Amino acid sequence: MSGARKPVETAERGTARQTVTIHFAGFNRAWAAWIGDRLERRGVRVVPLRWDSPADVPLVDLLRDLTLAEGRVLIIVSEWYFQLGPRTHEEWNAALREIVAPDPSRFAAVSVTTAAVPAAAAVLAPVALTNMGAEEAERRLLDRLDLSPDTPADGAADSRRGPRFPAAMPDVWGVVPRRNTRFTGREPLFNEAYHLLQSAEPGAGVLTLHGMSGVGKTQFAAEYAHRFGSEYDVVWWVNAEKRVTYRRQLAELAPKLGLRTGQEYGERLRAVRDALRRGEPYSRWLLILDGADEPEQIWDLLPTGPGHVIVTSRNPEWSEHNSKLLEVRVYPRDESVAFIRRRAPRLSEAEADQLAEALGDLPLLLDQTAGWLNDSDLSVDEYIALLEGGIDSDVVKVSADFPLAFQTAWSILLNKLRETVPESVDLLRLCTFFAPGFIPVRLLKEMPVDELPEQLAGLLNDPLLWNKAINQLRTYSVVRLESHEASLDEPVSAGESLYLHRMVHQIVHKDMPDADRGEFIDVVRRALAAADPGRPTETRLWPGYAEIVPHLKYADVLKSKDAKVQRLVLNCLRYMYFSGEYRAGIKLGERALTAWRRLLGPTHARIWELTYHYTNLLRAMGDYARTESLSRDAVEHLREERGPQDLDHLRAAAGLGGDLRGLARYDEALELSQWVLAAYRELLGDQDSRTLNAQNNLGVSLRLLGRYEETLETDRSTMEARRQLLRARHPWALSSEITYAIDLRLLGRYADAESLQAKNVRENRLVMGPDNPQTLKAEYNLALCRYRLGERAPRGEEPGTMLSSVLERGERVLGETHPLTLIFATGQSCYAREHGDIDQARELSEAIVARYEMMLPAGHPFIAGSRANQALILRNVGEREHGHVLVEQALAEMTQAVGENHPWTLGCALNASALRNLVGDTEGAAELSRDSVARAIESLGRTHPLTLSTRIAYAADLRGLRDRRQAEKVEQEALSDLDATLGSKHTHTVSARSRNRPYWDFEPQTT
Structure with a gap:
């Protein structure tokens, strides 16, 4: 052809380092990648060139520019290649005849479609690659480019794993939406998305497609899966709008991966996440989470590993969860026009432009409007006139967006x-x-x-x-x-x-219409009530509640007088309490209390039941002052109206006991717990679950008072009864095992505690889920058991690793100020202080003190205890005087709060004597140590770990007074008891023999 450049390199068969420019529509990128890989393995230099066809540039000029490309131009023929623009077949036929026909040797083509293409495409002599296997397709490709199939492949290139043959599906392909053959453009977005994922570090390949509703995020993700699916072994699509649906659909991947698991989907989910993390049996995987608008609901379940995750969401807060963000915006006008013309072929380019302008280029609206407009007799001008207010000028805007x-x-x-x-x-x-x-x-x-x-x-x-x-x-x-x-x-x-x-x-x-609203909403309310699983404490029924809860607001259930609908609300609140969905439960409880007081009256029986569930949720978040007021009102009203033996009154009184414990009014709480338990036993007997709940609460009161032996016996009785009455893996039975293991640990029976707690952790993970508050509490206690035991733990479950994991999940699931999170933070701070990360220890400790001071009343023992912990950190960083002042303050406040014989007070005294010694008050230290030993023996016995620590400390203080003889006697007796109690190789015993002064860590307890 006149003026055309000759090929850069000869195209004769067998010539080395031939250059081929692959020209392809973005839709066919997978074919371009496979073809390029096949050619590179044969020593061919490949230049990929994506086809862009701006409508304002004549097609002839675009093809003429293509002749400037290096080497031969291999065109991947498909309906997509010819539709870009969009261009008519007549335009293509004219351009192909003018540019390609005069010099056909410059071009080659392969066809990956069976659809009709412009007639003049015959000049490209495309060879079909569809409906055949990869080997035959490669043979045809090489033949079309005059490359011998016998040409040796490049050794280095051949050793790597290349793209999958595009006609072959990935080994695992799950519920991906069918490919939208009307998909338009977005090429820069695809390039950016592909680059972000491919360049991500292993384990960090998470990309969130975010944008306003209707911009086509889901469509983009689906097209990405189809376009790049050949680069993966696993492509799996998951609806992520609700946590329960996400969990179930991800768990369904287990059998597809060949994982051997039981039927319980929690087990399957864990197996899937582990397999993806390890990259076994597949390391090239793509997981698409569609509609994940609430990242806090599911981000903790995102798999990590060598694969990639694409999230579609309206919520840009995914950036806070280690995800890269890519905004999906409305179409550029040329893409809107191209899309409309494919969706509505009867419309001209000018009409498509008019329609795109009227619809604001929003893909959702373009899709839903253009299709039926194509089948309508309505002209675009008439339609736009309607849009300008002729049909419904009073419509209220959904949002400013x-x-x-x-x-x-x-x-x-x-x-x-x-x-x-x-x-x-x-x-x-x-x-x-x-x-x-x-x-x-x-x-x-x-x-x-x-x-x-x-x-x-x-x-x-x-x-x-x-x-x-x-x-x-x-x-x-x-x-x-x-x-x-x-x-x-x-x-x-x-x-x-x-x-x-x-x-x-x-x-x-x-x-x-208003006439329909009443009937329709009533039907939905009754449908939700009929779907109530009925047992909120049954973990296997939680997915049912998780599915129902989001619909309560839209069905406006709080305005219903139907008893079944109201029972559903109460059961959902109970489910939210047991599953740890505290914040959402509090919001529902607040709305319900306001609505029902108006609907039913302030003293209706259902108000008191609602108050009980609502205060449980508030109490779980540590709002004790508010719950104490609500509980006391309920107790007083019910006692006056129904008498002290009424079951609702007893339940409210039990709740009030929890409030008193939270406010550190432990003696009052104990008295109330004892009375409630006695009343339940009289009314219901020893084996009713309500009686056992009251007995459990008595154990909590006793533990907070430091009466650990009594607590142990009470909790043992509760645990055994719950196992027998409910079943071994009932959430309450598992909870009793945790409290019993805590009692064992607090009494120094570390091996017994660790054995029970390790078993319990496995069962809580299975039954409650890995991030349920009860599971976190179990793991925390196991970490402390292993820490106190001082023995080597399984890899990944060492005390430090577990404490860090529990704190991280507690902050994420419960929030930084939740009572459990503060307990976890306390343990992590103490561990960090002793294992070298003093900066983390100090930062955590200061935050804990500040949060307790904000949340709890002045003089609360948790404030005093956290200050005692902080004093030890100050000691370690050399701020002895500051630490001494702080620990003396903590000792005085703790004594005032719980009395001088409480283990917490004795622990503060142990630390205070150490600080007195450091600042030179040896007499004061010895006096405090001597007094602490006497009170510890009286309260805890001679061989309790805390008593032994006070005895070792007293020996050190006697040496400080140069009373070596008495010091030797006290020390030898204490070491003998340490050997007998903990063993000669226990870390406490070894440390004591080395004359390292013991200390005490304050550990807040659940209330």
């Missing part, structure tokens, strides 16, 4: 649905009383026929009408099925969920 045209467009679509299948609008409106997202329509299908209003009975009980309504909604992308692979003509199972976008949800809800 979306133009008025959005709501108006939906009004037009809803009118069309009413004209075609009116039942589809009824179904859509019914769905808006569930939370947006996945709507569990099976709950509606399971309702008794006689409970349905006439308007809905036909729809819900006629399978043909039901499927017709849903398919009409799916046709216009109003809803989709949770089963991503379902086609429009497949029947809808009663077990399916419908996906309803948030914006659609809001607009349809606002558009609903």
